[in-house]
Amino acid sequence: MPYRPFTDQNCSIxxxxxxxxxxxxxxxxxxxxxxxxxxxxxxxxxxIASNILADRLEMLVEHGLLKRKLYSDHPESYEYIPTHKxxxxxxxxxxxxxxxxxxxxxxxxxxxxxxxxxxxxxxxPRMHCSHCGxxxxxxxxxxxxxxxxxxxxxYEGVLPKRA
Amino acid sequence: MPYRPFTDQNCSIxxxxxxxxxxxxxxxxxxxxxxxxxxxxxxxxxxIASNILADRLEMLVEHGLLKRKLYSDHPESYEYIPTHKxxxxxxxxxxxxxxxxxxxxxxxxxxxxxxxxxxxxxxxPRMHCSHCGxxxxxxxxxxxxxxxxxxxxxYEGVLPKRA
DNA sequence: CACACGACTTTCAAAATGCAACCAGCTCCG
DNA sequence: CGGAGCTGGTTGCATTTTGAAAGTCGTGTG
Numbered sequence: 001m002p003y004r005p006f007t008d009q010n011c012s013i014x015x016x017x018x019x020x021x022x023x024x025x026x027x028x029x030x031x032x033x034x035x036x037x038x039x040x041x042x043x044x045x046x047x048i049a050s051n052i053l054a055d056r057l058e059m060l061v062e063h064g065l066l067k068r069k070l071y072s073d074h075p076e077s078y079e080y081i082p083t084h085k086x087x088x089x090x091x092x093x094x095x096x097x098x099x100x101x102x103x104x105x106x107x108x109x110x111x112x113x114x115x116x117x118x119x120x121x122x123x124x125p126r127m128h129c130s131h132c133g134x135x136x137x138x139x140x141x142x143x144x145x146x147x148x149x150x151x152x153x154x155y156e157g158v159l160p161k162r163a
Numbered sequence: 164m165p166y167r168p169f170t171d172q173n174c175s176i177x178x179x180x181x182x183x184x185x186x187x188x189x190x191x192x193x194x195x196x197x198x199x200x201x202x203x204x205x206x207x208x209x210x211i212a213s214n215i216l217a218d219r220l221e222m223l224v225e226h227g228l229l230k231r232k233l234y235s236d237h238p239e240s241y242e243y244i245p246t247h248k249x250x251x252x253x254x255x256x257x258x259x260x261x262x263x264x265x266x267x268x269x270x271x272x273x274x275x276x277x278x279x280x281x282x283x284x285x286x287x288p289r290m291h292c293s294h295c296g297x298x299x300x301x302x303x304x305x306x307x308x309x310x311x312x313x314x315x316x317x318y319e320g321v322l323p324k325r326a
Numbered sequence: 327c328a329c330a331c332g333a334c335t336t337t338c339a340a341a342a343t344g345c346a347a348c349c350a351g352c353t354c355c356g
Numbered sequence: 357c358g359g360a361g362c363t364g365g366t367t368g369c370a371t372t373t374t375g376a377a378a379g380t381c382g383t384g385t386g
Contacts, residue, residue: 003343003344003371003372003373004210004211004212004343004344006190009208009209009210010269010274011193011263011274011275012259012260012261012262012263012264012267012268012273012274012275013189013190013193013256013259013260013263014190014193014263015263015266015267015268016259016260016262016263016266016267017186017189017190017259019267020259021186021189021190022186023180023184023185023186023374026176026180026184027169027176027177027180027184030174030176030177034306038332038333039332039333039334040331040332040333043333045172046172047167047172048167048375049167049374049375049376049377050333050334050335051334051335051336051374051375051376052373052374052375053334054333054334054335073383074382074383074384075331075332075382075383075384076332076333076382076383077331077332077333078332078333084301085266087301087302088262088265088266088301089262090301090302090304091258091261091262091290092255092258092259092262093176094258094290094304095254095255095257095258096175096176096179096180096183096255097175097176097179098175098254099175099179099251099252099254099255100174100175100176100177100178100179101175102251103178103179103248103251104175104178104179104182105175105178105311106173106311107311108310108311109309109310109311110175110309110310110311111173111174111175111308111309111311111312111313111316112174112175112306112307112308112309112312113306113307113308113309114304114305114306115304115305115306115307116292116294116295116297116299116303116304117302117303117304117305118292118295118297118299118300118303119292119294119295119297121292121294121295122293122294122307123292123293123294123299123304124293125290125291125292125293125299125304126290126291126293127254127257127288127289127290127291128288128289128290128291128298129279129281129282129284129286129288130285130286130287130288130289131279131282131284131285131286132279132281132282132284134279134281134282135291136279136281136286136288137281138247138250138251138253139250139253139280140279140280140281141253141257141277141278141279141280141286141288142277142278142280143197143275143276143277143278144275144276144278144285145274145275145276146272146273146274146275146276147271147272147273148268148269148270148271148272148273148274149274149275150274153274166340166341166342166374166375167374167375186343201363201364202363202364202365203362203363203364206364211344212343212344212345212346213364213365213366214343214344214345214365214366214367215342215343215344216365217364217365217366218342237351237352237353238351238352238353238362238363239351239352239363239364240362240363240364241363241364
């Protein structure tokens with residue numbers, strides 16, 4: 001990773017981005033979550049340089065988002081399969097996809113449509129409130145300091161203002 | 164932005180990441196969405212170098228995620244306020260925060276807790292299926308080719324495999 | 327046997343990042 | 357009134373990362 005670490009911001013977003021915030025990392029995770037799990041496949045589909053891909057994969061394995069698994073000997077080949085931690089990035093990827101669909105989709109429409117495997121229908125996943133169950137609209141979310149907040153953060157007021 | 168563009172992948176995730184996939188961009192958007200909207204505030208809270216911050220802000224304004232607004236003359240100061248396009252990144256930021264909370268939270272607990280302003284309660288936003296309304300569990304999402312998919316993508320099979 | 331994978335590693339130039347210093351306009355303080 | 361300090365940057369230069377191409381090494385194939 002580049003020089004300036006995101007550590008010591010006491011922020012889960014910064015913490016998350018310190019693992020997956022680098023230019024290629026989420027694109028690699030996209031591939032892995034979509035089922036492209038071999039070095040050459042990921043390289044082809046992303047266009048990443050092989051040295052960078054090797055670095056990123058090693059990093060992702062080190063941090064427990066992926067596991068490197070021997071796929072077959074003889075033509076010795078490996079698969080990078082997502083761990084639970086890696087799979088849990090799905091909501092991030094889906095959110096990015098929906099944002100991309102909304103603002104950068106090709107004229108023809110979105111290239112991929114999510115399908116809910118449980119009910120079998122097209123799903124346009126939406127965030128719902130765990131308390132009232134309603135869809136959470138655009139600006140209808142604030143944050144309040146949690147148990148891990150520092151005094152400084154509380155003092156500075158980490159609360160969002162509406163646009 | 165760095166060299167290799169993410170264009171021509173015909174992928175909304177790649178398209179999204181080509182705007183916000185750079186190391187600092189989502190961290191800047193976090194700040195703006197949390198209400199830190201002035202140059203010096205963002206610089207302080209992220210620790211980013213000022214030349215980089217100036218570049219990124221200009222880029223974000225150019226691509227319509229932020230607007231630069233005169234906040235007061237005389238001490239001439241500006242605010243970077245999110246546009247609709249910028250606000251719509253909220254689900255991405257929230258998803259990152261939840262992932263960070265789950266895997267990198269400080270011992271004390273999460274630093275921030277989301278609150279649903281409509282019902283007034285703590286919200287742990289979850290993705291729900293727009294068709295059946297159920298929570299979408301970990302691996303319960305596939306994708307199918309949409310109208311914008313290329314023949315090549317369809318041929319290659321963009322469907323995910325379960326872990 | 328020549329050539330082609332697959333999964334990398336190595337080499338080296340080019341580009342992005344980070345740091346520090348600087349600048350200009352204003353304003354607050356003694 | 358002089359100086360320190362804030363705001364919102366810009367400029368220059370060294371460091372680090374990236375990217376492109378080429379090489380490696382162990383198969384496997386016609």
